[in-house]
Amino acid sequence: EAQVTQNPRYLITVTGKKLTVTCSQNMNHEYMSWYRQDPGLGLRQIYYSMNVEVTDKGDVPEGYKVSRKEKRNFPLILESPSPNQTSLYFCASKITGDYGYTFGSGTRLTVV
Amino acid sequence: GESVGLHLPTLSVQEGDNSIINCAYSNSASDYFIWYKQESGKGPQFIIDIRSNMDKRQGQRVTVLLNKTVKHLSLQIAATQPGDSAVYFCAENTGGYNKLIFGAGTRLAVHP
Numbered sequence: 098e099a100q101v102t103q104n105p106r107y108l109i110t111v112t113g114k115k116l117t118v119t120c121s122q123n124m125n126h127e128y129m130s131w132y133r134q135d136p137g138l139g140l141r142q143i144y145y146s147m148n149v150e151v152t153d154k155g156d157v158p159e160g161y162k163v164s165r166k167e168k169r170n171f172p173l174i175l176e177s178p179s180p181n182q183t184s185l186y187f188c189a190s191k192i193t194g195d196y197g198y199t200f201g202s203g204t205r206l207t208v209v
Numbered sequence: 210g211e212s213v214g215l216h217l218p219t220l221s222v223q224e225g226d227n228s229i230i231n232c233a234y235s236n237s238a239s240d241y242f243i244w245y246k247q248e249s250g251k252g253p254q255f256i257i258d259i260r261s262n263m264d265k266r267q268g269q270r271v272t273v274l275l276n277k278t279v280k281h282l283s284l285q286i287a288a289t290q291p292g293d294s295a296v297y298f299c300a301e302n303t304g305g306y307n308k309l310i311f312g313a314g315t316r317l318a319v320h321p
Contacts (some may be wrong), residue, residue, distance in 0.1 A: 101252070132311075137217065138299060140253070140311040187252050196241050196309065197303055200252030 098125045103188050103201035110178055110208055118173045118204050120188030127193040129171040130155070131163065133184040134203075140187065146171055147193060178208040217296060219316040230287040230315050235282060238312075241302035244273060244278035244284045247314070248295045256284070256297075286317075294319045 101122045109117055122129065131156075142155030146165040148163040152160040160182055171190075175182060185205050189198035234242065239262045244292045245253035257264045259273045259282075266273050272285040282299050296314045303310055 100241070137313050139313040140300075142309075171305070189252075197243060197255045197258065198253075198309070202252050 099199070101188055101190055101199050102200035103107075103186075103204050105204060106202065106207045108207070110206070112179055112208055113177050116175050116178060116206075118175075118186060118188075118206070120171045120173065120201060121169050122171075122188075122190040122199070124190060124199065125168065126190035127168070129165070129188065129190045130198070131171070131173045132187045132189065133157065134187060143173070143186075153157050167192065175206075180208050181200070182206065183208050187198075217316045218313050219318055221318045221320060222289050224319055224321050225292060226289055228284075228289045228293070228317055228319075230284045230286075230297050230317060232282040232284075232312050232315075234280050234282055234299065234301040234312070236301060236303045237277070239303050242273070242275060242282050243274075243300045243302075243309070244271075244282075245298045245300065245311075246272060246295045247298065253298060258293065283317040289317075289319050291319050291321065294315060 104119045127148045131143040132140040134140050141157045144163040146152045148203050149168050152163050173206050184205050187203050188201040191198045218302045226304045244256040246256050257268045257271050257273050259275050270287045274283045296316050298314045299312045300309045
């Protein structure tokens with residue numbers, strides 16, 4: 098089944114403790130992206146990657162890092178999480194040159 | 210389920226009625242629009258899209274209407290079913306393939 102897989106689904110952590118949210122897609126998509134979703138604000142792009150070793154900032158990149166060492170994986174790294182990063186995170190992928198994303202099921206992150 | 214629906218406008222309809230969900234977009238230069246459906250606990254799923262050179266596009270039980278004059282997009286769902294209950298997002302492409310801007314969403318509640 099073609100899909101984007103994120104892990105974990107739920108995560109509670111403490112301020113300052115580094116964490117990584119993994120994302121993997123099995124569709125051979127070149128383009129991958131991370132979004133955060135907050136009530137009333139819709140989906141906002143954090144980082145995106147157009148291919149292996151090519152990443153760029155989205156609209157809200159502060160406090161996040163990403164890497165793209167392999168085509169299928171695009172982990173989101175929070176080096177020092179803060180409570181304002183409590184949110185619902187989605188990884189998405191698509192074919193470059195296409196508009197429509199396939200989204201993962203989301204990761205609910207709570208930073209206390 | 211995920212609490213993405215907090216603070217969202219809600220449209221309540223009776224099962225079998227037609228639903229109309231509206232979206233005002235921001236950029237007159239946007240050339241492509243997508244509607245996504247997000248069920249509780251899941252990531253957004255593609256429903257239908259439309260390019261700016263069209264006024265109307267129909268899918269299975271869904272129709273998207275585009276009014277560029279007033280920058281308005283609508284999603285019509287015919288014979289609404291309980292399975293249509295979800296949060297619906299519009300997204301506009303503001304330039305290139307990496308600039309999808311998402312609206313805040315509307316919750317559709319279908320009552321028997």
